[in-house]
Amino acid sequence: MSAHPLPARRWRPGFASWTTLIVGGLLLWSLWAIEASPERLARLPAQLAQVLGFFWPVDWQYGHTRVLPAIVESIQLAWIGTIIGAALSLPLAILGASTLFPWAAKVIKGISATIRAVPEILWALYLVPIVGLGPFAGALALGINSVGMLSKLGAEVVESADLAAMEAVEAAGGSRLAAIRLGLLPQVLPELMAHWLFRFELNLRASAVLGVVGAGGVGGLLLNTLRYRQFEMAAAVLVLTVLVVLAIDMVSGSVRRKLLRG
Amino acid sequence: MNRPAPPPRRLGLWLTILIGLGAMTAWSGISIGFSVSELVCNAAGGSRLLRESWPPDFAFLPRLIGPFLETVQIALIGTVVGAVIAIPVAVLAARPVSPNWLTWILDRNFMNILRTLPDLFWAMLFATAVGFGPLAGALALSVFSVAVISKLFSESVEAIDLNLTEAVRASGGSWLQMIGLGTLPQVWPQYAAYVLYAFELNVRGSMVLGLVGAGGIGMILETQRANFEYERVTMIVLAVLVVVLLIEQFSIAVRRRLT
Numbered sequence: 001m002s003a004h005p006l007p008a009r010r011w012r013p014g015f016a017s018w019t020t021l022i023v024g025g026l027l028l029w030s031l032w033a034i035e036a037s038p039e040r041l042a043r044l045p046a047q048l049a050q051v052l053g054f055f056w057p058v059d060w061q062y063g064h065t066r067v068l069p070a071i072v073e074s075i076q077l078a079w080i081g082t083i084i085g086a087a088l089s090l091p092l093a094i095l096g097a098s099t100l101f102p103w104a105a106k107v108i109k110g111i112s113a114t115i116r117a118v119p120e121i122l123w124a125l126y127l128v129p130i131v132g133l134g135p136f137a138g139a140l141a142l143g144i145n146s147v148g149m150l151s152k153l154g155a156e157v158v159e160s161a162d163l164a165a166m167e168a169v170e171a172a173g174g175s176r177l178a179a180i181r182l183g184l185l186p187q188v189l190p191e192l193m194a195h196w197l198f199r200f201e202l203n204l205r206a207s208a209v210l211g212v213v214g215a216g217g218v219g220g221l222l223l224n225t226l227r228y229r230q231f232e233m234a235a236a237v238l239v240l241t242v243l244v245v246l247a248i249d250m251v252s253g254s255v256r257r258k259l260l261r262g
Numbered sequence: 263m264n265r266p267a268p269p270p271r272r273l274g275l276w277l278t279i280l281i282g283l284g285a286m287t288a289w290s291g292i293s294i295g296f297s298v299s300e301l302v303c304n305a306a307g308g309s310r311l312l313r314e315s316w317p318p319d320f321a322f323l324p325r326l327i328g329p330f331l332e333t334v335q336i337a338l339i340g341t342v343v344g345a346v347i348a349i350p351v352a353v354l355a356a357r358p359v360s361p362n363w364l365t366w367i368l369d370r371n372f373m374n375i376l377r378t379l380p381d382l383f384w385a386m387l388f389a390t391a392v393g394f395g396p397l398a399g400a401l402a403l404s405v406f407s408v409a410v411i412s413k414l415f416s417e418s419v420e421a422i423d424l425n426l427t428e429a430v431r432a433s434g435g436s437w438l439q440m441i442g443l444g445t446l447p448q449v450w451p452q453y454a455a456y457v458l459y460a461f462e463l464n465v466r467g468s469m470v471l472g473l474v475g476a477g478g479i480g481m482i483l484e485t486q487r488a489n490f491e492y493e494r495v496t497m498i499v500l501a502v503l504v505v506v507l508l509i510e511q512f513s514i515a516v517r518r519r520l521t
Contacts, residue, residue, distance in 0.1 A: 027342045030335035034396035034477065044392065044401075051391040076290035083287050117506040121382075121470045122499055125487060126315070130308035131301060135294035209382040212473050216294065222383060223474060226390045238379070238387075245378035 054231035055238075063236030067221060071244050073135050074217035077210070078203035080139040085146020085203075086196045092147065093154025093192065094180060099163065108151060115148030120206050124215040135216025142203045142210075150192075150199055157191045158184065194259040197252045204245060315492035322494045326479065326501055332396055333478035334505075336471065337464035339400040344407020345457045349446075351412040356419035359427060359445050361437055373416070376409040381467040385476035396477030399468060406467065407460045414459075418452040419445060451520050458513045458520075465509045469502045 095101050096108035124141035131137045166183035174182065211220025218241060225234040290296075353359060355373050360366035384402035392398050427444035435443065446453075472480020479498060486494040 023342060026338055030339045030400075033335050034332065034339070034400060036339075036397050036400070040397070048391050073294065076294050079286060079290045080294060080296055113507065113510075114503065117466070117503050117510065118499060119466050119470050119502075121473065122483075122502065125483075125495065125499075126311070129311050131304050136296055139294055139296060205378070205380040209380050212382060219382065222386055226386050229390075238383070241383070242375055242378045246374060249374070249378070 051231075054229075055235040057232060058235040058239055059230075059232040060236060062233040063240050066233075067218065067236050067240045070211070070218040070221050071240060074207040075204065075244075075248070077135045077139040077216055078142060078200060078207040081142025081146050081203045081207065082196060082200040084139070084143030085150045085199060088143075088147045089150035089154050090192070092151035093158055094184070096151050096155035097158035097161075098155075099159050099161075105155065109155065112148045112152045115144060116152065118145075120145040121210060121213055121215075124210050124213050128214055133214040138207060138210040138215035138217060141215060142206060145206070146199050146203060149202075150195060153195045154188075154192050157188050157195070161187045190259045194256045197256050197259070201249055201252050204248060208241060208245075311492060314490075315496040317493065318497035318500055319491075319493040320497065322497050323501065326482065326498065329472075329479040329482050330501065330505060333468045333471075333480075334465065334509075336396050336399040336403060336476075336478050337461060337468040340403025340464050340468070341407050341457060341461040343400070343404040344460065345411055345453075347404070348408045348411035348415060349453075351408060352415035352419055353441055353445065355412065355416040358420060358422070358424055359441060373409070373412050376405065377413060381406040382470065382474055385471045386474045389475045394475035394477075399471040399476035399478055402471065402476060403464045403467060407464060410460045410463060411453075411456050414456045415449070415453055418449045418456075422448045455517045455520050458517050462506075462510050462513050466506050469506070 092108055092112070095104045096112070098105040120141045123144050124137055127137040127140050131140065161184060165187065166179040169179040169183040170176070207217045209217070209219040211217045212223055214220065218237060222234055222237045225231070225237060351369060351373060354361070354365050355369040357366055360369070381402055384405045385399055388398035388401040389395075392401065422445060426448065427440050430440045430444035468478050468480075470480045470483075472478045472482065473484050475481070479502065483495065483498050486492075486498065
């Protein structure tokens with residue numbers, strides 16, 4: 001210790017300690033409300049360890065015959081959901097850019113915020129009775145949510161675009177449509193495609209759970225195997241899902257980086 | 263007039279990519295039974311369902327308050343627990359400050375694996391392990407929050423100004439002091455923003471946890487759906503919409519102040 005210690009630097013102590021206090025209070029209240037008593041929490045690690053033990057050995061036979069086809073179905077419905085989302089969101093992203101269409105932008109942003117607020121599984125809840133049990137309902141549900149998210153992100157990309165190129169096309173006598181096609185799209189398309197791919201990664205995770213409401217994919221298998229305590233089969237679902245999603249994330253991630261670097 | 267040389271057209275490459283994507287789409291569309299005609303044929307059934315689900319059953323609203331409170335509580339516990347655990351996970355996975363190569367690689371893979379599973383999978387697992395109810399949901403969202411926050415936060419930590427950490431090291435500070443004094447103070451604002459973002463995701467996620475028995479409003483949703491009480495389902499979905507949008511607006515307002 002030096003003889004003249006520097007005075008301790010204080011990082012807005014008032015703000016930090018108030019936040020901690022409030023969040024801590026809310027946490028305790030919530031824990032009390034869901035009846036998570038200290039005794040129950042203390043029992044947790046042993047309980048979890050015990051259940052974890054049931055998951056071994058993994059039932060590869062089940063994994064091969066049932067889980068892989070279901071994962072393929074999940075990938076397919078994630079893909080269709082993404083295609084629907086990408087196709088519909090492209091015009092919405094352009095119309096939703098406040099720099100280009102200030103009035104339309106307000107409406108479109110409101111709609112897309114509403115769509116995004118409803119989890120995709122709730123959309124599926126309505127679509128399953130309409131188009132029947134199965135992956136088609138799931139793909140539509142993912143498509144709806146993808147449109148919501150992609151038109152918001154897309155509008156932000158378009159808003160950050162350099163408008164000079166569009167002006168140049170219009171100054172040279174091009175129509176508005178030509179300006180968008182030649183002056184705007186080449187600028188924003190790589191970034192938009194990167195967002196589409198990112199949404200595909202999200203859709204893959206979401207598609208995995210849609211089976212819970214009967215809308216196809218691998219989620220139904222996990223729900224049923226766990227319900228009937230067939231842990232070794234559930235383990236196959238988990239391990240294969242992790243592996244496939246990791247692999248697709250890696251591929252998609254590297255393509256996205258390439259797109260953004262140009 | 264001298265025209266500038268046209269940019270090289272890699273037509274072959276684009277054609278291959280387009281055909282590949284088209285084939286993938288066609289294959290997926292056919293296997294999942296995507297058909298517009300089916301959609302049109304089922305329009306009658308669809309309109310009946312829509313008639314049944316409107317108007318929403320407003321008399322049902324008072325009975326939703328308790329479950330909604332529980333839902334937000336689950337999201338809150340999940341966020342706070344996850345946010346605390348995410349700090350060491352993120353710091354150990356940030357290359358410049360991670361103590362050694364082995365920890366870095368292990369933690370990085372741990373983070374990636376954690377991120378592959380959707381929140382409802384965790385909910386199903388915890389519901390099986392600790393029994394149906396909100397505790398399972400809170401645990402599931404805790405894990406999910408660790409996954410979300412640690413990934414974003416470790417990227418922020420990797421982008422810090424390393425001169426400060428070196429200054430702490432050079433004046434004889436330990437690794438923990440380097441993290442506590444040289445690293446974390448630089449990234450607290452980002453951390454707070456990520457935690458709020460995770461809270462938004464958790465509120466949305468917690469709405470459907472009940473579909474797999476993990477507490478909250480979703481439990482009621484599931485029973486009403488099973489009984490085809492679609493007027494009540496609509497009421498719940500509308501209420502979900504309002505609560506999620508309100509919390510999102512709050513969170514966005516706070517985040518804007520932070521950055």
